[in-house]
Amino acid sequence: MDKHLLRRSRKSANTRVFKKVFTALYIFFAVLLICVTAGIGVGAGIVSAMVKDEQIRNKEDFQKDLDSLFQNSYAYFQTKDEQGQPLRIGAFRSGGDMRKLIQSKDDVSKYLVDAFISVEDRDFYEHNGIVPRSLLRASFQQLTNSEVTTGGSTITQQLVKNVILKDFDKDLERKAKEIVLAIRLDAMYEKDEILTYYMNSVFFGNGANKQRLHGVQAAAKGLFDVDAKDLNLAQSAYIAGMVQRPNDYNPFGGDKNLERGKKRMKLVLDKMLENKKITKKEYDEALTFDIKKSLAKPDKENNSYANYSYIMYALEEEAAEILMKQDGLDIDELSKQGKYRATLNNYIEKVLTRGYHVYSTINKPIYDAVNAAASKGLVFHSRTYRGVKEQEQLGAVVMDNRTGSVLAFVPTSNNKGKLNHALNAYRQPGSSIKPLIVYGPAMEEGVVSPSTLVLDEKYPKADGSGYYENAADKYYGPVSVTKALTYSFNIPAIKVFNKMGHEVGFDYLRKLNIPPHKNDGEAAAIGGQYRGYTVDKITAAFATFANEGKYNSPHLVDKITDASGKVVYEHKAEQKQVFSPQTSYQMIKILRTVVTQGTGVFIGSRIYGYDIAGKTGTTSDDKDSWFIGSTPNITIGAWGGYDHNFSMKHNDKFTKRAWVNIFKAAAEAAPQYFDKKARFQSPGGLRDNIACLDCDAIDDYLAEQKKKEEEEQKKKQQPPQPGQPGDQPIDLPPIQPGHQPGGRPKPTFPPPPPNQEKPRDDEDDGLFSTH
Template sequence: MEHRDSPSSPAAKKQSLGFRIFKGFLYSLFFAVILILTLSIGAAGVVAGYVASLVKDQPVLSKADFEKKLTGWSQNSQAFFRDGQLIGQLRGDENRKIVTAEQVSPYLIKAFIATEDQQFYEHHGVVPKALFRAALQQVMHSSVTTGGSTITQQVVKNTILQDQSQTHERKAREIFIALRMEKMFSKKDILNAYLNSTYYGKDPNGRNMLGVEAAAKGIFDVSAKDLNLAQAAYIAGMVQRPNAYNPFFADDGSTLKAGKERMKVVLDRMLKTHKITKQEYDQALAFNLQASLAKPKPSAYEKYRYVMDAVEKQAAEALMKVDGLDPAQLRKQGKYWATMEEYRKRVLTGGYHIETTLDKNLLDTMEQTTNRIKFAPPANIRVKVGPKGNRKWVVKKNQLQQVGATLIDVKTGALLAFVGGRETKVNHALDYPRQPGSTIKPLLDYGPALDLGLITPETKIKDEELKAADGTGKTYKNANKKYAGDVTAREALAKSLNIPAIKVFRMVGKERAFSYLEKMGFRFHPYDGEASAIGGLTYGFTVQRMTAGYAALANHGQFNEPYMIQKIIDSSGKVVYEHKQKPVQVYSPNAAYTTTDMLRDVIKNGTGKLIGQRIRGYDIAGKSGTTQNQYDVWFIGYSPRVALGVWVGYDYNKKMYNDTVAKEAWATYFKAIMQSDPNLQPKGERFVALGVQ
């Protein structure tokens, strides 16, 4: 019987060791041949044949191609309040901010050179000796590895190849490209690329860290320029095994322990290569690294989720306009959402500085005030779900009564603050159209009629039974199911009577009436008819759009498109977008003032008198609104400087038994806003007809 050595026998170990030595020799010889052929000027034909066969899937890159790869970094964008305060960083799986070697701690550069590539400033892309040594260590399964890739090779692997495999072909391509890169770029360019392309695992909030600035902020909550020696050495030590040395990777502290041991190796090499003194070395080892680690903290998406989502969307639309695209036309063509996703990604990864019109103080005030408003208790709502023809009833449990509110500067259309909702993903202020109820009457009925000279505030209109003009035999009714007889236009609007509003709409005519809304960007259905005069529309409107319409009345009839993005600056400091006001004269100044004066009566003795009772010292005009089934309740009011719109309802249709909740919420918000910023609307300032002092 033939005897074979067992795997653990001395003979087998001797044979295995000999094989590994031979394999290591062949592996080293393989790379030696590549280097010789690549570096040899006279071997062009051989290189074209042999080396090209190894890199056949890798195109030969021009300098322009390299530059695009080395400098076309994606980085996170940031959003700012109107006073320059940071709102937060826009979301993304990756956290990256681009820096140069001059913008990081000198200790970090020294640590990288000492640990990763001591001959960085002398070699031409590769170090043959180091490469052969690493190859032998790999095949011999050595417990001590020194690494054979230069910083240049690592840049190639991270940015050009984006391939972490250990095949001969990949290594051959890496060497070939590294040598080519060194001929085209300075050491400074390559080092900068290295600083921004290295991966460091996830930060305590779970976001991937790309580049040293993200690592410094994510691991130690400091900028890369402020890293001390111990912190710099720790980060430099993470390069080869980011998860194994990431202090947040393991809950038991094992990766922090491993990272500190690796940090000591880095410090040893820095001392050995005279990058630091013995005193600096000792101080770094004594530094309490664990105490300096970053702590998990709420992101802007936790505190300002509605804001950050809105910034993404509106910044994307701003960039669409820069590129000559019209979001409204894209909607009609069915291309809006596909285009939006493309531009949203650009916003998230473009490294933009996005300035908004939002006021932090007012935003926080409105959010805090929401918690003080007495909304109805959570309700169970029975709704039908499922495809048409196969729907079934389900109960949505514990549904919160929702609110949407917007505060707009009447002179500019700037969105100063808003409330998106209560523990819901839907932004009820900016993105959620609802039926406007009687809040539409000043914009669609009375405003146009006054503008066209068809009525005055004292025009008599008979409040009586009125049949619909569509021949259906339907009869319009007032909310109280009663008729008041002859009333003035002023009285009819103050008491929100439906019949006079429809009669005024008929005077204006559907096409002319809707043309006023069209000038202000309101979207409506072609089949919307006279029921729209009292709020019966197909689509409904957002709180922001309705508030902007009322702001036009306060602004002498001039409408400004509501906006939140003031300016967008790209990563190079170039302004790529800046909001420009394009006011549209919708109502004549006289008609706007007269409508406002009529809406003052709503506050004094009409459906909004609750506001007048609670708000003293301010000149306020406004209008309440309730939809037919009382699913939605509104109040939109304005002063000479700001317009505030409030909607209250549920995500699913449910009758609101307290139809005053929107007015109560409006009064509570307005008082809190004025206490927070008294200069926003000085007491005693009054609406003035244009040209009248």
């Protein structure tokens, strides 16, 4: 091994050892200090000295925290009821409406109380909040790196950790706070009160209906469908045993979880027998009880997670991120530090259990209609990945152009699996990215205008790995920007991107909240992104053109209130002017031709009377298929593909058919958003005065074409030699004189790809598969 690496490895190991020793010694001496002072009471001076940043809490402060935990949180549609109130989607994952707090330990089975005391804190009724010997034992085990470690936290300490402390880092300061607050809490509350709060606060994982269970009443109903007071000995021991690792012991997590949970249950029963809380006969009977048979059965009625699970999970995360930002947390920085997911989960717990009311942007009629209609008439094919069959998936978003509000989304085509393909699946955009990274920015920067000519020709890749190609493996000579985008030619997009400068295009993506990956390069112009984007993000970016160049971030949360009805968050549209109204309208005009003449003609031939502008997108080998289309009021983005990158070539119109289904269903469900009279309006001041991008190359091309044409004419004029057949004319597109700005001749465009009467609606392609 390299000497430098060896030294660094030893240094790292020494650092870890030092931290463990320091932590253990710190806790050791902290416990000694607290033990000494506990005999005469913990005063404000001791608290301030040990945890200077922690406020001196009185009983009112404690009570506020203890009360706040136990209130259910609810989610609402944007849609109003007959009284003008938002329709409730349902309760968040905290036990739902069936949750009922226990008021005292008498509300639960005596077995459950004895089980908790036996396994978690046998000296609960004797200590003053902490057990010094337990803390010292745990510290010693950590200091000596013992193979067998035991927890040192009492029930009181666990209550402080679950409810009182707001910082979740496992550091020295937090542990010191926990110890001090446990002693103060014990001095202010009766033991039975502390035990009741504790049993109401403990988390037990997901129940039969997939709600997250907080508190023993929720656990009893969610796991065994009985009230907490009616739990038998085996059920009580199982619930008490789950506290240590609720997700691993949760019986609805599979047979392995259930087996782990039963082993833990036996440990609890052993402790109860050891502490003389049960008899040997009760112990034996409990061990033979069939826990699996007694588990609760799912009840999908009035269950928001059964009916609208994708909405509820999406609102959980977005509301949690909102609260994180209000607390001054930087999400990007947390991601870099690897702390984002853990922090998000802690804030999700807050959303679920603090009595919040989360008002969404989801329009119930649109959501129900598009999810019922999206997959109608679609053809599905099975593919196998690692022995598991899968079918084509669909992700779609219906968005309000003016606000960025997500009115509805389609998370999946088969309603199976946990992945939300509309909001959480990152897929490469293919050619759908061209307006956002190339042509919109290039027009805004004055690099091109709609009629600017670009030479579509054989063009090498920057990395020297070959040449870029169009979908039909043809090159079309000088084509206008409008033509290039209408038929989604690749080479003109690459050339414009290079001419404009990659960073210019990337800067526009950043403004549109779809930033490039650090590994993205030239191929990003035609959809070769390293990571890709979610459907909601790319839909919001497209909606910018339909909103006169003003960008709105996509969102599902419109407002959050606390349990008392006080507004703690309200979305305020902060529109960002990314493109000028002139650039946006010129892009809309081109994207109209995509739908009426180009790669999106399938859409235009099936949606009548609406002013629609849109763009298709297909990645290499047809692994991803996109269509994003806008009316003046609404933008709908749709993606189709397999989760594991199988080709969609056999089902090339899957996404377009789904888009048509979604559009028609949404228009029927909420006609106020779909006005056939609405038209994109020109802002005036439009410019189209840039003749060509690569003028010299076009001149050379035209000269060569003219020379070939003249040679062909000469051949035709020469009579054939006796005994020889006449020469056949070469099939080249004719060049006719014409004028473009700057006086350059305008070529006639070659016909669409062969064997088609009009342009294919699936002509576009990106060249790079999803990573």
